[in-house]
Amino acid sequence: MPIIASIVSQHAEEAAFLWLLRDAAVSAPHYSLADLAELDSRVEAHIEGLRVAGDAGWSCCVEGLQQEESGEVFAAAVIALEGEDPWRIEQVCAAVEATPETARGFISALGWTAPDKLGGKVAGLLESDSPLWRRIGIAACAVHRVDCGKHLSQALDDPDPTLRARALRAAGETARRDLLPDLRGQMRSEDPTCGFWAAWSAMLLGDRGERVSALQSIAVSDPPLGPRAIQVVLRVLPPADAGDWLKVLAQYPECRRELVVGCGVSGNPAYIPWLITRMEKTPDLARVAGESLSLITGVDIADEDLEQDVPDDFEAGPTEHPEDEDVALDPDEDLPWPNPGPIKAWWDANSARFHAGTRYLSGEPISEAHCRRVLETGNQRQRKAAALELALLRPDAPLFEIRAPGFRQQQGPVQEAMKHPGAPEA
Incomplete structure (x- = not known):
């Protein structure tokens, strides 16, 4: 079958562009697992086009690397990681080393690639x-929720703070409870x-106590990390303490x-x-x-x-006024605009089935069974909440990865995915 260069080039461009969309979609409030799977299937279709094109597909990937963007790194890395040509991987690695901020695309490609295709490639990293x-x-192992053994424990003491921080995060994601003493030391x-x-x-692994106060302090003193701290603190405090x-x-x-x-x-x-x-007022x-x-309630404001x-x-968000220097995007762009009157009427009609002091997620009291249902049916932010709740309920289990390829998450029941999410050979 003849190769049409323009079509192959389009596959490379679309794979990179759609990856940017899915990079935002994994934490978007208007994407469900089904929506994510549909988007990921579109990404995979263009990746398949590059696979089928062989050397021509790889040439387009290499050309894309010149743009020094994460989407192009993702497309090239998937093709390189699935093959057996070390020179291709070296080319992608060189691009990442030249522009380290594109490492996000490389890590995503490692998470995208099926475990049996990775073989021993992660060991070299x-x-x-x-x-x-x-x-x-370490990030590659973490996104597949696999324990990378001594490499993780060694990284906890590494002098490089970015490596150390990723290792500390991975300890919680992969349920390495044996590393709790190291985590307590690193809190200082x-x-x-x-x-x-x-x-x-440490909180995910069941060690609460002073860890709560440490995260409470971060929540009010460190704007980049504060929102993440809140997501954990208010899930472990008893309702009365949470209110205080x-x-x-x-x-x-x-x-x-x-x-x-x-x-x-x-x-x-x-x-x-x-x-x-x-x-009404803000x-x-x-x-x-x-x-x-x-x-809390599970009500879909749009539906x-x-x-x-x-x-x-x-x-x-950004305005068209030339004197406006604020270029930050609207953080709530994808959320519906609530109508207070009808919402108050809805609450008046439904409030009797909710009890103050009980913790709810998407309309039901929090339990393992309900959290798994939310992982299957909720939007990505609700799914993230459910994954955190499950991890806090089960400190010996890994944190469920809601960013994995949607079609892979759909291949089996969420309950099974929690037990065996799949892992690359290190």
């Missing part, structure tokens, strides 16, 4: 002299990111958004009237307040016709 490649090797690290991931993993801490959080004006998110994370329906008030928090309400048009006087 784990045994590299470069902290960058050791970090990528001078590097705040290492201290955070040490406390985060939310009052503390309310004293920090810069944490207004985190407070609204925290009400949803707490799962306590007692906060729903306050969330509805935020929808436009910049209205949509995230609606998301918190949905996280239940509880949304409204964007208010005419509301402006979020």
